[in-house]
Amino acid sequence: xxxxHRLSEYVRPARLGTLxxxxxxxxxxxxxxxxxxxxxxxLRRVQQQLSQVQGQLDAVEQEKARLAADxxxxxxxSKTVEGQVxxxxxxxxxxxxxxxxxxxxxxxxxxxxxxxxxxxxxxQKTLADTTQALQQTRAxxxxxxxxxxxxxxxxxxxxxxxxxLYEVGRSLMDRFEHKTCGEILAEKEPFSGLRKVETExxxxxxxxxxxxxxxxxxxxx
Numbered sequence: 167x168x169x170x171h172r173l174s175e176y177v178r179p180a181r182l183g184t185l186x187x188x189x190x191x192x193x194x195x196x197x198x199x200x201x202x203x204x205x206x207x208x209l210r211r212v213q214q215q216l217s218q219v220q221g222q223l224d225a226v227e228q229e230k231a232r233l234a235a236d237x238x239x240x241x242x243x244s245k246t247v248e249g250q251v252x253x254x255x256x257x258x259x260x261x262x263x264x265x266x267x268x269x270x271x272x273x274x275x276x277x278x279x280x281x282x283x284x285x286x287x288x289x290q291k292t293l294a295d296t297t298q299a300l301q302q303t304r305a306x307x308x309x310x311x312x313x314x315x316x317x318x319x320x321x322x323x324x325x326x327x328x329x330x331l332y333e334v335g336r337s338l339m340d341r342f343e344h345k346t347c348g349e350i351l352a353e354k355e356p357f358s359g360l361r362k363v364e365t366e367x368x369x370x371x372x373x374x375x376x377x378x379x380x381x382x383x384x385x386x387x
Contacts, residue, residue, distance in 0.1 A: 335372060335373075339369050339372070339373055
């Protein structure tokens with residue numbers, strides 16, 4: 167608005183100067199022509215000049231109005247641009263805050279990812295160690311089962327041999343206890359009688375040893 171007021175102050179002196187110049191021209195024209203020319207012709211020229219000056223004044227007024235409209239539009243555009251700049255500045259500040267928050271969150275996510283990766287590596291190592299221990303335990307179990315099978319085989323063989331030996335021993339003792347007549351007559355000789363006592367003592371000793379050495383499997387064994 168200040169620029170419009172300044173433009174109006176500039177236009178008024180210009181318009182007054184133009185009118186003064188036109189009047190001076192008219193007066194200068196009337197003096198010579200009052201004597202030698204037709205007054206009507208002089209008046210026509212003056213009117214024509216005045217009309218031209220008025221046209222120029224109208225053009226200046228139109229230009230002033232156009233400039234005022236342009237200035238008002240420029241001021242409105244300037245306010246719009248200022249609003250846009252303020253909005254952009256505000257948006258830039260918000261974007262910076264969002265960038266800082268996103269950067270902080272990204273750092274936190276990276277730290278969590280590193281922790282998870284370390285935990286995964288530890289878990290994989292533990293799994294590998296556990297798998298190796300399990301394989302070793304299974305191998306030891308197979309070895310123990312094979313050893314158990316061999317022991318069971320050996321025990322069964324010992325049981326069979328023990329039973330057979332026990333039966334042989336008992337058979338020999340039973341046979342000695344149930345002697346034939348010939349065997350009894352032979353024992354009545356002094357030498358044979360002495361041998362009988364020694365033999366009975368020996369049989370008794372072996373009977374006790376056979377009973378002690380007989381293998382008896384416990385229940386559920």
